[in-house]
Amino acid sequence: MTKQELYAQFGPKLLTALPGPKARAAVEADTRYISPSYTRSYPLVAKSGKGVRITDVDGNEFLDFAAGIAVTSTGHCHPEVVAAIQKQAAELIHISGTDFYDEHLTDLAAKLSAIAPMKGPHKVFYGNSGAEAVECALKLARYHTKRQQIIAFYGAFHGRTMGALSLTGSKPQQKRRFAPLVPGVTHIQYPYVYRGCQGTAAEQEEWALNCARYIEDRLFKTTLPPEEVAAIFVEPIQGEGGYVVAPTNFMRELRRICDKHGILLVADEVQSGAGRTGKWWAIEHTGVEPDIVTSAKGIASGMPLGICIAKASIMDWIPGSHASTFGGNPVSIASALATIDVLEREAIANAAKVGAQILARLEGWRKTHPLVGDVRGRGLMIGLELVKDKATREPVTALRNKVEELAFEHGLMILGCGETTIRLCPPLVVKEEEATVALDILEDVLSEVEKELVGAEELVVKA
Numbered sequence: 001m002t003k004q005e006l007y008a009q010f011g012p013k014l015l016t017a018l019p020g021p022k023a024r025a026a027v028e029a030d031t032r033y034i035s036p037s038y039t040r041s042y043p044l045v046a047k048s049g050k051g052v053r054i055t056d057v058d059g060n061e062f063l064d065f066a067a068g069i070a071v072t073s074t075g076h077c078h079p080e081v082v083a084a085i086q087k088q089a090a091e092l093i094h095i096s097g098t099d100f101y102d103e104h105l106t107d108l109a110a111k112l113s114a115i116a117p118m119k120g121p122h123k124v125f126y127g128n129s130g131a132e133a134v135e136c137a138l139k140l141a142r143y144h145t146k147r148q149q150i151i152a153f154y155g156a157f158h159g160r161t162m163g164a165l166s167l168t169g170s171k172p173q174q175k176r177r178f179a180p181l182v183p184g185v186t187h188i189q190y191p192y193v194y195r196g197c198q199g200t201a202a203e204q205e206e207w208a209l210n211c212a213r214y215i216e217d218r219l220f221k222t223t224l225p226p227e228e229v230a231a232i233f234v235e236p237i238q239g240e241g242g243y244v245v246a247p248t249n250f251m252r253e254l255r256r257i258c259d260k261h262g263i264l265l266v267a268d269e270v271q272s273g274a275g276r277t278g279k280w281w282a283i284e285h286t287g288v289e290p291d292i293v294t295s296a297k298g299i300a301s302g303m304p305l306g307i308c309i310a311k312a313s314i315m316d317w318i319p320g321s322h323a324s325t326f327g328g329n330p331v332s333i334a335s336a337l338a339t340i341d342v343l344e345r346e347a348i349a350n351a352a353k354v355g356a357q358i359l360a361r362l363e364g365w366r367k368t369h370p371l372v373g374d375v376r377g378r379g380l381m382i383g384l385e386l387v388k389d390k391a392t393r394e395p396v397t398a399l400r401n402k403v404e405e406l407a408f409e410h411g412l413m414i415l416g417c418g419e420t421t422i423r424l425c426p427p428l429v430v431k432e433e434e435a436t437v438a439l440d441i442l443e444d445v446l447s448e449v450e451k452e453l454v455g456a457e458e459l460v461v462k463a
């Protein structure tokens with residue numbers, strides 16, 4: 001297939017200058033009515049979606065490598081997911097699992113128990129969002145252990161409700177003027193190797209291990225009595241923090257510390273779970289079993305559902321301790337069951353395959369693109385960290401944002417994460433050809449930005 005044929009079949013189709021007239025009107029209405037706390041990178045106004053494509057209100061077609069912030073795992077409006085939602089909506093929309101029994105709750109729980117990243121038996125709590133899944137894990141950890149203290153990590157994002165926000169350690173604006181938050185949370189360094197250690201591979205391993213050892217060597221010997229710590233909350237791959245992969249030795253050390261001191265290990269898999277990394281859960285790549293796992297985003301292809309799965313012996317709270325009116329809504333659960341079928345049948349394997357192809361191509365960019373400092377990820381959770389200078393690793397946040405905007409203008413939807421990273425998190429059903437076109441666009445955009453900078457002598461051109 002020639003490049004032209006590839007683009008004709010799999011590429012974006014832009015009909016208007018961006019934003020088009022209807023999109024401009026929608027952005028104006030948004031400015032008038034919608035909370036200004038939202039963070040929009042570019043004026044994309046979606047009308048419909050199919051697979052990896054989004055059509056905007058003016059009829060422009062985009063390749064979506066953001067997937068609604070890593071949510072539409074089976075692609076936009078997968079026919080099996082749509083059919084399951086429609087069937088369920090016609091049958092029963094709401095009953096409330098809090099006060100009534102409902103087979104949907106147990107059907108999905110049985111599935112989740114079969115795929116959970118720790119040995120069973122398990123028990124499951126349903127909420128409506130990632131933050132609610134985290135709130136559940138936080139309250140459960142305190143309830144079960146009768147301990148108050150929590151350890152979380154700098155760079156972590158666990159959500160924006162007050163409990164989840166207290167665990168979040170990603171950006172100051174997320175916390176500004178919201179204090180006092182939930183007390184008892186200690187943040188420590190996450191093993192963000194690219195930003196923490198420039199040494200040999202062995203030195204990097206040692207540095208990552210020391211991030212975990214700090215808990216016993218410093219915290220437990222100075223400020224934090226271990227018998228008061230209920231849980232360690234960790235994202236096996238930090239999402240909003242920059243798509244940063246925690247090394248296996250670090251995760252194993254966390255597990256050892258938890259086992260020794262009776263602390264619960266909570267894996268927040270809201271972004272990294274549901275097959276995104278080429279396995280059901282990102283923590284499975286490390287061989288470490290958590291005690292509690294949180295899930296949301298991709299597990300129901302875009303219908304609101306937050307899930308907290310715990311070992312049954314841990315979820316021991318009594319009636320009235322925790323609940324949610326809408327949590328485990330039958331329509332969301334129908335969507336999750338259909339999603340799990342598609343993920344199991346094809347999409348997880350596809351994420352592993354296409355993800356490896358994307359990573360292999362991006363690896364080459366370290367040499368050919370002066371802006372590319374680091375490339376990392378698993379499956380289709382891929383980060384591309386941009387820097388001004390490969391030696392100093394100076395962040396280029398404004399340029400990263402510009403790359404996002406230019407990509408949009410070329411028909412590719414991507415999002416940033418962390419201070420200076422671009423994330424690629426397309427639907428897990430993305431085709432190789434779609435990935436090729438998306439990377440071609442991204443590479444053109446990077447080259448364009450680099451060319452301008454070299455002209456302005458702002459970039460240190462040492463690939």
Ligand SMILES: Cc1ncc(COP(=O)(O)O)c(C=O)c1O
Pocket residue numbers: 069129130131132134157158159160235239240268269270271272296297
């Ligand atoms: C790891 C992680 N946990 C929790 C959340 C919060 O999820 P929600 O926005 O659905 O509340 C997010 C959202 O980005 C996340 O990435």
